[in-house]
Structure formats: C-alpha cells, structure tokens
Amino acid sequence: MSPSAEESTGGSGTASSSYSPLQPGFYVPTVAFFTPEDTIDEAATTKHATELAKAGVTGLVTHGSNGEAVHLDHQERMLITMISRKALDNAGLTDIPVIVGCGAQSTRETIQLCQEAKESGGSYVLVLPPAYYGSLLTNDLIMNHFKAVADASPLPVIIYNFPGACSGLDLSSDVIIALAQHPNICGVKLTCGNTGKLARVVAGTENTGFRTYGGSADFIIQTLAVGGHGIIGGLGNLAPKACLEVMSLWQSGKHDQARELQKIVARGDWTAIQGGFVAVKVGLQKYRGYGGEPRKPCVLPEGPKLTEQEEGFAELMAEEDKLGK
Template identity: 45%
Template sequence: MATTKPPFGVYTPLVTFFKEDESLDLDAIKAHIKRMAEGGVAGLVLQGSNGEAPHLDHGERINIIQTTRSYLNELGFTTVKLIVGCGAASVRETLVLISEASQAGADYALVLPPAYWTAAMTPAVVENFFSSVAAEAKIPLLIYNFPGVTSGIDISSDSIVRLAKSNPGKIVGCKLTCGNLGKLQRVWSCLPEDSFAAFAGKSDFMLPGLVAGSNGVIAALANVVPALHVRLLNLWQDGKLQEARQLQSKLSNADGALQKVGVAGVKAVISHFFGYGTGRGRRPLGTTTVQALNREILEPLEDVIQLEKKQRSRLSRI
C-alpha cells in the first residue's frame, strides 16, 4: 500500500458523460481526460459528486477507472494520480468499492461518511466507520466532508485529526467541500504537512485555502478551466499575491455561477465551449444546454473560459 499523501496540485472532480440512452460516453470521457491532463492537473477525482457516483453501477465504475488510467498512460501522463469516490452506506460495501477501485488503477479512495441512518451518525460512529474502513482498505483514504450530500453530516476538525493520527499512512487526507476555512487551518496546523493533505473543495475559496494550508484544490470548476487553476497555484507559489487575488475573484464569480447550474449544467458548458459530450445527466437529473442558461450565469463563465484559452495558447508556445 502506498502511504504517501496525494501530491500538491489541482485535482479535477471529473464529470461523467452519457450518451442519449444514458450509457457511458467513453469517447467524451477520454476527450475530457486529455484536456484535463494537458491543462496541468496533478490528479483526477473519479466518481465523486460531480461524477454522479450514486448513478453508476460497479461495472461502470471499474470501466471508468480502467479507461482513465490506461488512457493517461497512453498519453504519457503516468504521474497523474487517481482519487476515486468509494463511499457507501456500510463498511462492507465501502471496502468492496475500494478493492475494485484499487484493482482498476486507483491510487486513493475518497470516502463520504454513511448518511442513510443520519440520526445514528454520531461523531463516534462516524470515526469508527472510517477507522474500520482504513484498517482493511487496499489503498489510502481521503475523508470527504460534504454536508450537502450527506443530510448535513459535518465532520469536525477534531474528528479528522483524531482519525489521521490513529490511522497513519492509511488516512492521508481530506476534501473539505464544506467551505470551512477555520477547519482547514486547524487540520493543517495539527497534522504533519508531509503526510496529510487537507484540500479546499471549491474554487471560490482556493486562494484563501492555500493560505490556510490546502494541498492545492479539488474543484468542480476545474472541469471547465483546469489550466487557470494551475495558474493561480503558480501565482501563489511565486508570491504574486495581487495578481493571484485578481484571478481568484474571477474564479469565485465563475464558481458561484456554476453552482447554480448543477452537474448537467457543468457538462453543457463543457460541451458548448470545448466541443465534446452533452449536458445529459442520468435521471432523475435532467438534461440542459448552454442556450437554457441566462446571461448572468454565462458571463462570468465566458470570462474565465477566455482566460483559459489564452493560458493554454501561452503554454503551447513555451
């Protein structure tokens, strides 16, 4: 088992494209993988919230992981890491998903707390769940804290720190989509940075997250503008804070717009501006197009997409 944390960098929580009959659109998925890798991301997060994980069966999950790993290798991006969503309602099912993901090529598992029996999920129960999974998992875990998809379960910094300390080399990070910068700061300050990766989970607080100790970012907007997120990371590392703040403001406005359109809307934006896939979600999620989005949503997205294309053009000349 690898015991190192995920490398510092930008990670895209990949959307899953479907054909009209709702089967996997592997051609669109591969086109998306290629654009992300060429944009400079450090890794891809498969089968997370943006990947419609609850809508995929085991065979489809395995297919996507294998396709992604083999295609990245074929393109020469062998160091791009794969973090794979493996959360389920029981320890047993979570371990099955992790085992399948590991065999298919995953480097890390991203695990939500179980949320079906919400009232029973006390901090002690949640911590026992993660420790039980970590004890038997084939690959290291990242704790996924996203109250919006777990009926409000919000894992505290105390719980995250306890879990990391009691499961060294097995629980190696967390994704904080909750947006709690104080939590991110506390986790960073209490755990060794060389062995635990606390990730900001949205673009709209990427730069503040870096200041607080984020290991980069895992952000839905990176599906649209990956190179621009890498640019912000580089500005931060180079100490160009004023320029970084200006770019962060554009990403924050675009991320705010993207949050209003849902997963299908993210795919519709990608389809319209980059020429692959469609805005189709698996039912009960709907299908949409860019034409259905109002100007208030599109303008901040068009702004960052234009900057993304300029950034990619600049990189291609280097």
C-alpha cells in the same frame, strides 16, 4: 499521524502496506459522460481525461460529486476509472494519480468499492461519511466506519467532508485530526467551505504525510494562505489552466495578480456551485463542444436558464482561452 511511504499501515492486514503522500496541487473530479443510448461514453471519457492531464492538473478524481456516482452501478464505476487510468497511461502520464470516489451508506459496500477501485487502476480512494441514517450515527460510529474502511482498503483513504451531499453531516476538525492518525488515512477534502476548520486541520496534522485540500476553486488562495496543500475542485473540468494559474501566482509571490484571477475564478465557480454538475456539463458543451446529457432524472436546463449558465462561465472561459495561447 500518517506515515511515510516506508511505514506499514497495520490494520487488518488487507490495507495497502505503503503509500506515497499525495502531491500538493489541483485535482479535478471529472464528470461522467453518457452516450445517447445511456451507456458510458468511452471516447468522451478518454478525451476529457487526456485534455485535463495535458493542461497540467495534478490528478483526476472519478466518482466525486461531479461524477454522478449515485447514478452509476459498480461495473460502470470500474469502467470509468479504468478508462481514465488508461487515458493517462497512453498519454505517457503514468505518474498522475486517479483518486476514486468510494462513498456508500454501509461500511461493507464502502470497502467493496475501495477494493474495486484498486482493481480498476485507482491510486487513492475518496470516502464520504454515511449519512442516510444520520440521526442514528454518533461521532464515534462515524469514526469507527472510517477506521474499518481504512483498515480494509487496499488504497489510502481521503476523507471527503461535504455536508451538502450528506444531509448536513459536517465532520469537525477534531474528528478529522483524530482520523488523520490512522496510518491508511492520508488526507481530507473540505467542501464545507469552512476555512477556519481547514486551518485547524492543517495545524493539527503539521509535519506528517496527511494532506488537506479545499473542495472548491473559489477559495484557492484562502486554502494556500493557511498552509493547505491545494484544491480538489470541479471547476477544473472547465478551466484547469485558470485554476492552476491562481495557485502559481500566489506561490510565486504575485499576490495582487493572484487575487484578481481568483475573483474571476470565484465568479465562474458560483455558476457551477449553483447549477451543480449539470452546469459544468452545460459549460463543457458550450465552450468545448462535448459534455452531453446527465443521467435521468437530471436534465440539462433549457431556455433562459440554459443561457444564464452559459453566460455565467463566459468571463472565466475567456480567461482560460487566453492562458491556453
């Protein structure tokens, strides 16, 4: 299983020689911000990272599913990570980690992205399985991919299981538990929503440094109830305090209050789930005054659809504002 910070990762010798296990908590996969000229909006990126950190989130994730990674070139990826890291450091929050999405379709490019993540200030990497040629990939080939990446990555690897972004490819609990034995694979994000799988992974990696996170804010309680370590969830872009409050209430034994707030969070998250990162940008623009356009071919909705998404976040954002007072 995953080692303590003092144990060597082994592998090819290019991987990180040690790592600290990820802290339990709520991590936010940030959206990408663009200027009207379609370049990276550095000011908005800085502002957003700083606001999230001050709200108390445990860490940030660049180039997750909310971050339009597939719309970015390598230099843009590095720039966003560097800006995010610098924003945290300038706010005196040097201990907050930045997890960097590094999924690609080839093992070679995935390793390259991991190396660039290290260069740009990342703390950990989040890796989707390759899926474009999914019909040709057996479990053994997928596991070999993750092991090769973990051997070569200078940062600890978090497995990212998200069938919706991977042509339906869904890693089983058996595969994840087996991969958890690699000394440079430190955790998993489960956006599949399978809480039974989550419970099995928690049980199968108990008493190790391996961390298991739910991948959506609509099952915070379910994750914590079976011993999961927290959430990596895009809804935190909009309502970090509400998401953190669900966790706090549950962990302090205020289960009825936690359940009531979880219902509100889940209803808001349904708007984000249906509309994807574009809906999150709609919410940011409506309720926080910044967000901007996605990169084409994606566009913001108009008319009734725009209103529907804005109103879908209203209850949640009212709760978020209450918690901010």
